[in-house]
Amino acid sequence: MKKWLLLIVLVGIVGANVGYYLFTKPKSAMEDQKSDVVLESAQLVAEFEADEAAAELKYLDKTIEIKGEIKEITDSGIILESGNDMVGVQCEFERPEDISSVKVKDIVKIKGICTGKLLDVVLSRCIIIQ
Numbered sequence: 001m002k003k004w005l006l007l008i009v010l011v012g013i014v015g016a017n018v019g020y021y022l023f024t025k026p027k028s029a030m031e032d033q034k035s036d037v038v039l040e041s042a043q044l045v046a047e048f049e050a051d052e053a054a055a056e057l058k059y060l061d062k063t064i065e066i067k068g069e070i071k072e073i074t075d076s077g078i079i080l081e082s083g084n085d086m087v088g089v090q091c092e093f094e095r096p097e098d099i100s101s102v103k104v105k106d107i108v109k110i111k112g113i114c115t116g117k118l119l120d121v122v123l124s125r126c127i128i129i130q
């Protein structure tokens with residue numbers, strides 16, 4: 001009985017240490033990540049609108065380089081035009097100062113991680129490349 005209890009405690013300690021390491025592991029800089037996919041904002045939205053499940057399989061958790069026209073600037077990011085009035089590409093930036101030099105109607109290239117579609121297709125950890 002004591003051996004089993006000791007084994008459970010050891011497994012718990014190892015599991016907690018692994019979890020802590022994975023949780024606190026530094027993220028690689030987006031600048032250093034290679035783009036898995038390069039496309040236009042309208043194409044990304046069209047694929048999610050046509051078949052969301054297939055688009056998620058193709059793009060979810062992938063590093064995407066996307067080009068598009070800025071439709072709106074928010075506190076934490078920008079929304080790219082997609083040709084669809086109801087849906088755009090929402091780009092969330094870790095550093096809001098990264099978007100201080102852009103304005104509505106600018107054409108930009110952005111790299112970020114696709115996290116799926118809510119109301120808009122969402123890219124997180126974005127940076128502007130150009």
